[in-house]
Amino acid sequence: MxxxxxxxxxxxxxxxxxxxxxxxxxxxxxxxxxxxxxxxxxxxxxxxxxxxxxxxxxxxxxxxxxxxxxxxxxxxxxxxxxxxxxxxxxxxxxxxxxxxxxxxxxxxxxxxxxxxxxxxxxxxxxxxxxxxxxxxxxxxxxxxxxxxxxxxxxxxxxxxxxxxxxxxxxxxxxxxxxxxxxxxxxxxxxxxxxxxxxxxxxxxxxxxxxxxxxxxxxxxxxxxxxxxxxxxLASATASIQVAPKSLEGLPKEYVEKHAPRSDGKVEITTDYPDFFPFVTYSKDRKSALELWKLFTNKGGDAxxxxxxxxxxxxxxxxxxxxxxxWADYAIEPRMAKTSGAVREFLEKVRAALKEPATAEMAELMKKHVKLGGKKTDKLAPSERYYLEDQVRKEKYSFDSQALSAYLEIGAVKKGLLDITSRMYGLTYQQVPAKAWHADVEAYEVLDAKSGEVIGKFYLDLYSRPDKYKHAAMFTMRTAKRLDDGRWQTPIAALECNFPKPVPPAKGEAAAAPALMSHEDVVTFFHEFGHVLHDMLTRSELAAFSGTAAVRDFVEAPSQMFEEWAWSREVLDLFARHHQTGAKIPEDMFQAMTRARSFGRALGTQRQLFLALLDQELHSRDPVGDSTKVVEEVQRSTDSFEYVKGTHFQSSFGHLIGYDAGYYGYQWALSLSRDVLTRFRKEGLLNPTTARSWRDEVLSRGGGTDEQEMVRRFLGREPSPDAYIGYLQGKD
CATH class of the missing domain: 1.20.1050.40 (Endopeptidase. Chain P; domain 1)
Known part of the structure; x- marks a missing residue:
């Protein structure tokens, strides 16, 4: 974002x-x-x-x-x-x-x-x-x-x-x-x-x-x-206290980082590195729901x-x-132009998801019953990640925890830099950060041929108190051709909340590794896509520099770059077992690939809920009780049950920044899936294709009509076919 x-x-x-x-x-x-x-x-x-x-x-x-x-x-x-x-x-x-x-x-x-x-x-x-x-x-x-x-x-x-x-x-x-x-x-x-x-x-x-x-x-x-x-929202960190047995099902590294306190209880917070693994893997589903409620209600009644x-x-x-x-006002200068066009687009998404979401929900209910639940149970949203992971293990033989052993954060970071260096002809040179926290690293971006410094970025990857809770790229200095002819190079920062390596304990030889989930890796690639968009700009004007494209297009380059984290060719460049150095086994990779589309319809349905909620809140006058609007939209959109006592809107930060624009993630995704058709045909690591993408899109920022940029890169009119196929699990 x-x-x-x-x-x-x-x-x-x-x-x-x-x-x-x-x-x-x-x-x-x-x-x-x-x-x-x-x-x-x-x-x-x-x-x-x-x-x-x-x-x-x-x-x-x-x-x-x-x-x-x-x-x-x-x-x-x-x-x-x-x-x-x-x-x-x-x-x-x-x-x-x-x-x-x-x-x-x-x-x-x-x-x-x-x-x-x-x-x-x-x-x-x-x-x-x-x-x-x-x-x-x-x-x-x-x-x-x-x-x-x-x-x-x-x-x-x-x-x-x-x-x-x-x-x-x-x-x-x-x-x-x-x-x-x-x-x-x-x-x-x-x-x-x-x-x-x-x-x-x-x-x-x-x-x-x-x-x-x-x-x-x-x-x-x-x-x-x-x-x-x-x-x-930034200061909201709540926690639950659970018995050590509630960690059953979680990775060994997670358990090691969550030792019992003096009272014998283990504290689990709503910060990302705690929350998502616990909700996804813990067999204590009652505690998972309790934690999910706290996470959902961040920000509180205030x-x-x-x-x-x-x-x-x-x-x-x-x-x-x-x-x-407000929806009509905010959408006017974007690609969609009108709130009516947004509604029409979202209804097409809803229609495309109807059958695959129903089929996925049936699979989750089957697994829920097999694990001891009842057919009449209403599943809370907190069960989605857990049950999807269970189905992937059984139906596709895919173990996401086992995959994490191949995704040590230092290796992933190096791999990401090596890959983008190869694609775009760049050199990354680490320089002293002298930044706002000791964890922050700084890198200059140089043209590999000329040695010219073309930008600089900071990586602030680990969670800490009072820090931004999600992941995002922040522009720190806008690029522009100055009046005296000089080029002001861009500076950006990535703020993330990934797991942090733990220093070795007294008497131990090595630090505990920080192992990323594959979802974390996809997020890292996504956010670095924004960094590339910012670093490679050649817009002469500040108004259009880097990521200053319209809101419903700006995510497209980053969404597209997520695909690299799913490529065997790309993963083989950096994904190694943190102990043995072995590549991801072929059967594990195939299982990951087969399991990939499962859960996509329900996940997109969640995104549809967020987009429609955003539109409803910014279209109704007066809104009245916003919690009732959340319940109404979720019940009409989501396959999962609305959980009484929750008020998701209090933690939905996009309502402040992406106001009436959350639909843009799916709008941009439609474009990004179409753009991928050329990369897939010519090769994800093909430097000629990457150069075309850089010249026709990344370098132009927001100074060229977005539809025209995509048209130039593809050599044809954009089409939604790849996106619809993706939503329906055909890609």
């Missing part, structure tokens, strides 16, 4: 602005597997509230040939004072750009150029990114509460400035005057200008003064509530109340701007 700038895909269940342009810097990230920033804008403050800075950035970095230091957020933003200064200095630079545009008001047409109007507007967007991206990351990843709190204060400042920008009649007047000049623009420039003129309307420029004032109030409150919701207030504010804002609902 990505968060604006962060990307991710909330784990198995699993703000960006309403358009590609940065309308808000709520750089959320969402779970293993992408949140994104909150909605567009927030109220403008008096000029004094937007700090003015000298025309030269204060970032500490090596001076460039042009004499200006390179923007290095890590060098200055690691303390409460530093992250505050970074935010304010760059927002002040953004304001300077906007003031320079307004100074052109009334100037003759000959004085108006691309560079001093729309180009300078993009420079302002870059500085807003520079000011907000790293603080957003620090607000969810820094181990010190004081830094997180200081970083959190940047988002309202950023939204205040962006609201003021979109409601600034002086800036709009100059840009419209440039439009009347009629200069021919092409490519990214034409798309940016079209989007800017559209988004002045979408952000309230045409409203009367009193309604603009209310819009400012709404934006400020929307930002604040979104922050509080995510803060509650988040339910916050969400319901947020939904009401979004609905009011949408109506203020002339839209029927």
């Amino acid at each position: 990505r968060r604006r700038r962060a990307l991710s895909l909330l784990v198995p269940s699993s703000v960006i602005a309403p358009s590609r342009l940065l309308l808000s810097v709520a750089f959320m990230a969402a779970g293993c597997g992408s949140g994104a920033a909150q909605g567009p804008v927030t109220p403008p403050a008096p000029q004094s509230e937007v700090p003015q800075a000298a025309s030269t950035s204060t970032d500490k970095a090596t001076a460039t040939p042009a004499g200006k230091p390179e923007h290095d957020p890590v060098a200055v933003g690691m303390t409460a004072e530093g992250v505050t200064k970074l935010c304010e200095d760059h927002l002040a630079l953004a304001q300077e750009h906007l003031n320079a545009i307004k100074a052109l008001k009334g100037k003759p047409a000959a004085a108006l150029t691309w560079a001093n109007t729309v180009g300078q507007f993009d420079d302002a967007l870059l500085e807003i990114n520079n000011g907000g991206e790293f603080p957003y990351l620090m607000s969810v990843a820094h181990p010190e509460a004081s830094v997180r709190e200081a970083a959190k204060k940047c988002e309202p400042k950023t939204d205040t400035l962006t609201t003021a920008m979109w409601l600034d009649g002086g800036v709009a007047e100059v840009l419209k005057a440039y439009a009347q000049k009629g200069e021919k623009l092409e490519g990214e420039r034409a798309r940016l200008f079209s989007d800017v003129l559209r988004d002045f309307r979408r952000n309230g420029l045409e409203l009367p003064a009193d309604k603009q004032a209310r819009l400012r109030e709404l934006n400020a409150e929307i930002t604040r509530i979104g922050q509080d919701f995510m803060s509650n 988040n339910v109340k916050l969400l319901e207030k947020l939904l009401a504010l979004r609905a009011e804002k949408a109506k203020l701007l002339g839209y029927k609902s």
Whole structure:
């Protein structure tokens, strides 16, 4: 998933602005597997509230040939004072750009150029990114509460400035005057200008003064509530205490890491490395359900109340701007264009899943009865992973725990880097991280032929208290061609919650290995797909840099890259038994492949529930009791029973960042499955095919129509056939 700038895909269940342009810097990230920033804008403050800075950035970095230091957020933003200064200095630079545009008001047409109007507007967007991206990351990843709190204060400042920008009649007047000049623009420039003129309307420029004032109030409150919701979620770690026998069925490594306390009980938390293995493998299904309820209810009643207030504010804002609902407002600039088109798409998904989901549910019930359950039992969602794993073991002879022995995290990481290096002609060079936590690693990305540094990324892979709970890519520095001709290279971070190697105990020779589930590996590949999208950008404009594509396309490159984690050819490059060094046995690989499609229909049905819930919550006015909406949508969509006493919406972080956009995961998946047809035909590791994908899609960011990018890569019109076949288990 990505968060604006962060990307991710909330784990198995699993703000960006309403358009590609940065309308808000709520750089959320969402779970293993992408949140994104909150909605567009927030109220403008008096000029004094937007700090003015000298025309030269204060970032500490090596001076460039042009004499200006390179923007290095890590060098200055690691303390409460530093992250505050970074935010304010760059927002002040953004304001300077906007003031320079307004100074052109009334100037003759000959004085108006691309560079001093729309180009300078993009420079302002870059500085807003520079000011907000790293603080957003620090607000969810820094181990010190004081830094997180200081970083959190940047988002309202950023939204205040962006609201003021979109409601600034002086800036709009100059840009419209440039439009009347009629200069021919092409490519990214034409798309940016079209989007800017559209988004002045979408952000309230045409409203009367009193309604603009209310819009400012709404934006400020929307930002604040979104922050509080995510803060509650980040700090929410609940636990159950179980007897050691409740660990029966779990991997040996898991048991070793969960020794009984002095009272004889074992603590199991709702953090990912604890939660998913326990729910999937423990034979104590009563405790698994108890843990699942805690996991589902993260955020608590406080988040339910916050969400319901947020939904009401979004609905009011949408109506203020002339839209029927928030869903209609949010979807307009995306590929789908209308909420009606989204509903139509989701109904097609529902129809495609009907028969395979029914068949899979029958298999799970059969296994449930065989394990001692009753045919009349209603299965809770907590049983899905457990029963699917049991069916895979029996029907397909696939043991997911046994597979984990071949997926040691260090080997997986090295393999992932080796594979992408080979595909895209890259070299990864580890460099001192000097980052926000000792676990964080840093890598420079170089062109293998020229040796040119083209980007840098940080890996923050392990779970810890008060850290972002899912997996996502966060943009830390936006790439762009600067005014002086220099190229500002991208910087990104991967925030994950994978198992961490345990140092050797006293008297032991080696550390306990950190073994990943295959699902973890798929997630790692997915999220690194976002990193590649960010690192390989060649967009000249900040507005379209890297992953700044429309929300219902941006997951497609990452979803496509998940397929590499299922390839025998690819797995053989890194998957080795952590003790013997042996490759995955052929019978195990074949069992994994045969078992792969089982559970896909029910898993996608879960995604359908999430997408429809997102649409319902953002279409109804008023929403009323959101828990009733959750129950209603689940009962009409999901094969599993709704569990009374739960309120899933309190832990559904995508409602803050992917608001009315969760459908985009399946929309993008339809495109990604089609794109895979060429890779499969020509080879997953074929450097020529990878180069075509890099040139036609990854390098272009959001500056080219997404449908056109796919068309160029495939050499034909995109087709949903591969996606429908995938949903029905034919692929």
